Amino acid sequence: MNQVRVRFAPSPTGFLHVGGARTALFNWLFARHSKGKFFLRIEDTDLSRSTDEAIEAIFDGMRWLGLDWDEWEASETNPVRQTARFEIYREKVETLLAEGKAYRCYCSPDELAARRKEALEARKVPRYDGRCRLLTAPDPERPAAVRFKASSEGEIVVDDMVKGEVVFDSRTVDDLIIMRSDGSPTYNFCVVVDDVDMQISHVIRGDDHLNNTPRQIQLYEALGYTQPRFGHLSMILGADKSRLSKRHGATAVQQYRDEGYLPEAMVNYLVRLGWSHKDQELFTLPEMIEKFSMAHVGSSAAIFNPDKLLWMNANYIKTGDAKRIAQLLRPHLEGLGVDAGQCDPDHLLRVVKALRERSRTLKEMAESAFYFFSDKISFDDKAKKFLTVENLPILGAVRQKLEGVPFEHDPLQEAFRSISESMDKKLAKIAQPVRAAVTGKTVSPGIFDVLEILGKEKALERLDDQIDALS
């Protein structure tokens, strides 16, 4: 039985796109499920766009999501980089040329463009007419591109793992340029050479490549290799059903990290975009690996739904390990100017526990947590409405009562109950002004929790401030 070997082959664009992330995830799950190998290959032949930073951004995104990759045995670089393999592509081109499976084409890009335009105007299919195929005496001095001699015999059948049998008429496949006149190899060619070299068993990629598949299959044949199995994943679309892009909002996974999303939420959201296991929505990583199967990958495109991702994130914030959430919260607190390095881990943990059910992102949590870490609290308009002379007696009574109360949930609750009774006011009438005074807001965790976490000293100080201001 042959080992499963798959790869994720992004081109470095400066970030990891959510669509790419899902492709990577499905490849990764497929490999880990079947105890195979998962490789990362950087398609950086387009040198103008491929900077080291852009490549680093992909690693960064992959690591954040927890998608680790294996080292390809035969490579000096890990992950594999196409720019390190230019010589190999050139050799293969030479081989095809020598075997008569490819030929030099002297048509300039301008000529080709002109002919394409003509064909289009004449309402004909714009495809290369193969005129340079017939040249008998190639001139090695003249700059030339190299074209692959496509066969136009019969049909090419792709037995796709997600789309089923897809049949192409060979006559629709024209002679593909495999090396440009400047000596640079082209995308479709490099992909095949790499996948052959890396002994990739299953090519799982976006279905925007489905139409490239027949010509790639012909290349496999010409190169004398058996083809891998293909699986073409549907696209991720924006709300308007067009391909997901920046105008639909955040498309880079790093952006979600910066917005306070948890990687497990992102992964869980992404895995449910196109894959399902009965009615189940929530999966841990080991569960995904165990249950993942290409058989349950859907074939229709999916719209990226930020609301569901948000819900997913809220869920993981609510149920995740509180200590870890606390660690992840730190940078977001720093972002608000809180010196999170100085704060007590226990204190931070209590804050997280108080806020986790009311925060959908870490960023939201940090914002809600601000008054626990800084005395520079601001009072919003709704809160100010509770800080009135009419409520002064309430604040006063609370202030006095709390002096002698231990700052723990139950005693605080008891204290508030007794004030509530003696003043004959509902608890809400008492809690809201106090909440406004100590947090500056009308929304917070339960008031007893807030006071406990804040501690006696700070709480009384804030109450005093308000009492003074109103007196």
Add this chain to the structure above:
RNA sequence: GGUCCCAUCGUCUAGUGGCCUAGGACGUUGGCCUCUCACGCCGAAAACACGGGUUCGAACCCCGUUGGGACCA
């Protein structure tokens, strides 16, 4: 324009010829809980694109139409 892919609630999906009066989840919405906001719990509205076949029976199989998407660019 050609080629290819796709089509179940607004969205993600379950469904592989009888378990479907179409299930779950997000969102929306009514209520309960309640010191605020949330969480949680209970309930509601909401879909098989259309038209033909095949079959005793079709969301499911076949054909066509329409609509969307991708690639050629």
